[in-house]
Amino acid sequence: MNVKDNAKFPKVVIIGGGFGGLQVAAKLKDKPVDVLMLDKHNYHTFQPLLYQVATGSLEAESIGFSLRKNFSSQKNFRFQIAEVSKVNPENNTIETTIGEVAYDYLVIATGSTTNFFGNKEIEKFALPMKSVPEALNLRYRILQSLEQATLLPNKDDREPYLSFVLVGAGPTGVELAGALAEIRNNILHKDYPELKKEDMKVYLVDFLPKVLGPMSDEASKGATRFLKDMGVEVMLGVKVDSYDGEEIKFEGGKSIRTKNVIWSAGVMGVIPDGVNKDLIVRGNKIKVDANCRIEGSENIFAIGDVAAMITDDTPKGHPGVAQVAIQQGKYVGETILQTLNGEANTPFKYNDKGSLATIGRNKAVADLGKIKFQGFFAWLIWMFVHLISLLGFRNKIIVFVNWIASYISFNGGSRLIIKRFEKDDAPKNKNELKDKV
Template identity: 50%
Template structure:
């Protein structure tokens, strides 16, 4: 692999998500060689993927080239590749483009979609973890509406215009709200032959409320907003199977649909090579100490969604969202400065800034410690926070312009089938 030799310690970072980027921003201040591996050449702002999938934003609004973020740092190197295996005894990784040794290794590979072993759902449903997957959903949604517009079979039209989402966490709730707003703002204007009432959005959740990680007040408000948008919420409903046409639930409630989006769970995305107590099998996350060091390894660290740090406040690990990843990345970068100076490391202490979710126009919910509120104020706060954390000035400007345009015109300008989705 063509990485130049260096007199500085080599730090390999696997994953260009929130944790990896946050760490590298700190490392670039130190005398280390940084090598970043990712299977994509861009950082994805995952909280806004649902807007790409529902034609609210183009993908380049939420994606940013990894090389551009650190283009002015001479000791930074990026390689687009899959990391296949870690050999800790040799301090080496094997990738799809070759092998490379390290002095320190940081794993920030995040999560992947969890289908809980259901192969039919994995084969036939639509996941939404990456930009290509979000574009697949956008294409399929628009293709199905186009097909429904020319279909003369009422049952087929019903299947094509039935949208079913599994999982009422933030992703599912935001996606359901966006689809409902698409129906309200686009369908009657672009498809006069279709009735707005023909398009149905179903949100299916196994627990007794939407947004289970948030407060009960926010869950109640979010469900109220969803129902105001005429989203059909199905609680205490577990999905059993999907064959490409029929979603089956354990209580016998079935849905005929051509668009079934799976947002019901994630699991860690570990790299082969670290076993034993380091990798916890059920959550697929690496067990780390209070310094984000993988248990049993002095020079290997894990950050963000892939790391499980047991604390008094978070006995089952920190939530798999952006803030813990960003804070852990920054903190480990500061600890690297101490590590290189042979100073004592400081334990990580997570500062919970709160959680939020948007349902639609002027509809969002926010939990900040004991403060729980919803409505327009929560929605504007949600917009400001998400704009602030987007990488790149251009991305912020384009996203703000699109949101303003959509707000004024009830429009979604990115409803283009650029790359048709081929159904299996």
């Protein structure tokens, strides 16, 4: 199809319904433009709470919200489920699974995916957590491992199923490690009386010398203390060498027998074909100018995790957090309107509102400008910020009720195995993997 042929107004095509894409579309509400959003899912995912889906604290539907429903009152907005394969800047079209789509302005807000840094073996066997399906797969793997452990006669046989190794000590790794530690400390003896708390091990591994690398030293030290108090073994300055589905090995000789390696050590941008490869920089991001336009383009923007705005103030680009995507989305919507009105564009300026990370019940760390603190108050702020940021009143209520129930009972969540976890026809051992790649 060619959706430009009957367009009355300039057409703005947004690829991606994440935090940035939502803001672009919202900024253009009731303006003289035709907005088309494309995404491979028909819902927006609130990624900061994916780890709670993975550990069974929340159901997937409570952190997702229909994109069509969210924009039901916006008359100049349309949505289609589609995957974009290529951008054709020379004729202002994109190639998608629903045909060719034309645009006057294009916003690439495709976000990021897990970066395995080219290690095909780890990619085969380790578990990522960047989407709802991946979070559900992780939930099933965790629960199936615990179920399997109850069937095994001795400690040595159970060890690989009760060892959980999280690679990457950023916010995702820290929050997931804390959630697994809470399962170990508060739930294991209730749901699985056959198992001992001491037999379940949670490891948090990173090649950097501290957890929560982008946050302050105070936050890092606080998070490390909380994790260790909860029984998590924190391994810093350690680099993963290999993982074959049975044993993870580290440089220096240390190894851990485990069926459960969760990979949160890095992300990379998701870029459709057709973008000038000379503009793709570290992290698989697209170089953009001070107006979030792809360098050399007048009408193609990139925002969020897929964009790299390299300046003297940001030599490595902006951090891969939701606030960057949100602010860039609002900015690009406004910039498109300014351009249509013949007005000058002011450069994008990121307003860092601070960082939060939770480690578990009553435990969180907060960097809010010059104010840095940890503990219960930081945990309350973390809950409030995430609750108000969720889309949909129903989702807010469901999440709040779940949190209250978990806090009171120490036993929240459903922890249902709806389907068996299967890892994409994963080979059973190293030799089979070598034959396949």
